Amino acid sequence: MNISDSNGHFPILVAEDDPVARKILEKTLIKEGHEVVSVENGRKAFDLFKQRFFPIILTDWMMPEMDGIELCRAVRNHQASGYVFIIILTSKDSKDDIVTGLNSGADDYVNKPFNPPELKARIKTCMRILELERSLKEANENIRILSITDPLTKSYNRGYITECLPKEINRAIRYERALSLMLCDIDHFKKVNDTYGHQAGDQVLIEVVHSIKDSIRQDLDWTARYGGEEFLIVLPETGPQGACILAERLRNSISKYKFIFQEKAIHITCSFGISGFDSVTSDENISSESLINTADKYLYQCKLEGRNRVKAGYMDKAQSLKFKDKLLISNDQ
Amino acid sequence: MNNLAEPIDMKEVMEILDGDKELLIECFDELLNSMPQTLAEIQSAIEQGNASSLDEAAHKLKGSLKYMAAGTAADVAYQLKTMGKEENLSLADNIFSTLCEECEKVQDFMERYKVGI
Numbered sequence: 001m002n003i004s005d006s007n008g009h010f011p012i013l014v015a016e017d018d019p020v021a022r023k024i025l026e027k028t029l030i031k032e033g034h035e036v037v038s039v040e041n042g043r044k045a046f047d048l049f050k051q052r053f054f055p056i057i058l059t060d061w062m063m064p065e066m067d068g069i070e071l072c073r074a075v076r077n078h079q080a081s082g083y084v085f086i087i088i089l090t091s092k093d094s095k096d097d098i099v100t101g102l103n104s105g106a107d108d109y110v111n112k113p114f115n116p117p118e119l120k121a122r123i124k125t126c127m128r129i130l131e132l133e134r135s136l137k138e139a140n141e142n143i144r145i146l147s148i149t150d151p152l153t154k155s156y157n158r159g160y161i162t163e164c165l166p167k168e169i170n171r172a173i174r175y176e177r178a179l180s181l182m183l184c185d186i187d188h189f190k191k192v193n194d195t196y197g198h199q200a201g202d203q204v205l206i207e208v209v210h211s212i213k214d215s216i217r218q219d220l221d222w223t224a225r226y227g228g229e230e231f232l233i234v235l236p237e238t239g240p241q242g243a244c245i246l247a248e249r250l251r252n253s254i255s256k257y258k259f260i261f262q263e264k265a266i267h268i269t270c271s272f273g274i275s276g277f278d279s280v281t282s283d284e285n286i287s288s289e290s291l292i293n294t295a296d297k298y299l300y301q302c303k304l305e306g307r308n309r310v311k312a313g314y315m316d317k318a319q320s321l322k323f324k325d326k327l328l329i330s331n332d333q
Numbered sequence: 334m335n336n337l338a339e340p341i342d343m344k345e346v347m348e349i350l351d352g353d354k355e356l357l358i359e360c361f362d363e364l365l366n367s368m369p370q371t372l373a374e375i376q377s378a379i380e381q382g383n384a385s386s387l388d389e390a391a392h393k394l395k396g397s398l399k400y401m402a403a404g405t406a407a408d409v410a411y412q413l414k415t416m417g418k419e420e421n422l423s424l425a426d427n428i429f430s431t432l433c434e435e436c437e438k439v440q441d442f443m444e445r446y447k448v449g450i
């Protein structure tokens with residue numbers, strides 16, 4: 001999220017009941033290139049803040065309805081999308097209260113009537129801090145992405161499965177929605193490595209992930225590397241029947257695909273084990289483990305029956321919540 | 334006879350406004366516009382013996398006057414604010430008359446300035 005404009009200015013919310021002071025604040029800040037929204041008391045400022053995030057708040061102390069101190073506390077207690085830098089304006093005669101202001105959550109204070117160069121300098125300090133916060137957030141986000149990404153294929157990794165699959169399952173159960181899991185394993189992958197080398201194997205893995213990503217819904221479905229040449233595909237809002245159709249399509253296209261490595265064509269096939277449900281009302285027997293184990297069981301069946309095929313199990317709420325075989329297309333080439 | 338000191342220190346106000354003459358006129362208009370009402374609020378607070386309303390209204394007027402470098406008038410407003418804060422309005426009537434006189438001078442000054450005298 002980038003909250004500043006292209007020149008690094010941040011929108012500022014001003015709360016000041018004195019119309020003369022408000023006008024001077026507005027104009028001084030606008031001249032500096034900031035977007036300024038000003039209101040005449042803390043209550044209005046907080047109402048506005050709840051609708052729109054402002055990274056900088058400049059507030060007077062004494063105001064009707066809600067004063068600056070109450071505004072500071074309200075903003076600090078509110079779940080905001082980023083850090084809010086609060087500057088409180090104090091009269092010289094209330095200097096004793098500066099400690100109260102800072103303790104209530106203000107980051108800085110400016111004496112009234114303020115001196116424009118001083119105010120501008122204070123805003124610059126606050127922009128430096130917000131800029132620092134932004135770059136830390138960005139770095140954090142990059143680290144987070146790295147921690148859930150498989151470095152070779154750029155699909156998610158097992159850590160992501162552990163983090164997100166239980167959430168997908170809970171959501172599906174709570175809203176009685178469909179959910180399917182698919183384990184896709186490359187058949188005889190060791191042969192690819194042995195025949196063409198590990199670089200070729202790596203390229204096959206990368207391209208298989210591309211095929212998977214191309215055939216699932218970008219914003220809803222996701223895929224993660226489950227093991228060496230095994231990928232988990234999670235399909236919310238999709239029952240086992242739909243998952244089978246998707247798997248069959250993928251199986252077919254991968255089996256026809258020519259992976260080119262150093263001008264040599266490599267042919268591979270994949271096997272797909274599926275588990276899932278159309279809707280369940282109880283979470284009995286349903287967990288990441290049970291769904292993955294079931295998919296794995298059907299994947300194993302595919303291997304036994306000659307590979308390059310799709311097999312699925314499903315849960316039916318009318319039944320005793322045990323996985324049943326799904327009679328399904330189990331194609332050979 | 335006119336006072337030797339002007340009710341508004343132009344050098345100081347131009348510093349506060351960073352030399353912005355257009356902003357000065359806007360602020361003068363704002364103050365000319367809001368002052369009568371704020372004075373009325375102060376008067377009714379005194380009449381009703383409402384100390385906290387006096388504190389608030391006088392505080393607000395003092396703020397505006399300070400920004401406009403109207404030192405004398407701001408000081409008088411501050412006296413009234415203190416009376417409100419300390420809940421002692423016994424002399425408030427007298428001080429309010431002084432405030433009205435000082436504010437009138439400030440008003441006159443702003444009006445004159447606007448028409449370029």
Ligand SMILES: [Mg+2]
Pocket residue numbers: 016017018060061062063393396
């Ligand atoms: Mg105020």
